[in-house]
Amino acid sequence: PEIMAYIRSKNEYKLGETPKEWKEILELETIAIEELLKFVGRGLLTGIIRIDGRIEAVTLGEFAKTNSKETVLVHVEKADDRVRGLYQAINNEFCKRLPAETVYVNREEDMGMENLRQTKLSYKPVKMGEKYTATFK
Numbered sequence: 001p002e003i004m005a006y007i008r009s010k011n012e013y014k015l016g017e018t019p020k021e022w023k024e025i026l027e028l029e030t031i032a033i034e035e036l037l038k039f040v041g042r043g044l045l046t047g048i049i050r051i052d053g054r055i056e057a058v059t060l061g062e063f064a065k066t067n068s069k070e071t072v073l074v075h076v077e078k079a080d081d082r083v084r085g086l087y088q089a090i091n092n093e094f095c096k097r098l099p100a101e102t103v104y105v106n107r108e109e110d111m112g113m114e115n116l117r118q119t120k121l122s123y124k125p126v127k128m129g130e131k132y133t134a135t136f137k
Helices: 002-015 022-039 086-096 114-122
Strands: 045-051 054-065 068-079 104-106
Touching: 002 022, 002 054, 002 068, 022 054, 022 068, 045 086, 054 086, 068 086
Parallel strands: 068 104
Antiparallel strands: 045 054, 054 068
16 A cells, blocks of 8 residues: 555656656556556565655566566666656665576666666666557558
8 A cells, every 4th residue: 555655646746747648648557556566475576765764666576487587577666756866776776685596687668768768778788679669540
């Protein structure tokens, strides 16, 4: 419940600085995160950073394969972007706590957002997936 309260609060704040067309995306993201959190204790990897007792950053992920800890998929990473370095801190702390056999961290989709793409490139990825756009008629 505390993580969901943080996510809702973060998304309300983001709505104030993003175009109105993102409203539905943020609402759908909130629902998806709520579903994902049902797997806490059943394979979902989580991390939070608290500042003055309040959650200010959250990350959620899982191992790519049930029988392997080689690759972790990071599904969600949220932080208060008004706190400099907080996104880097949650990523760093999450990765430091992964098992020694974890070699790869898949940071997933950049959604075509240039700032997110640049951030992902700053982690010096081994490989970037090719992007395609499909239009259905």
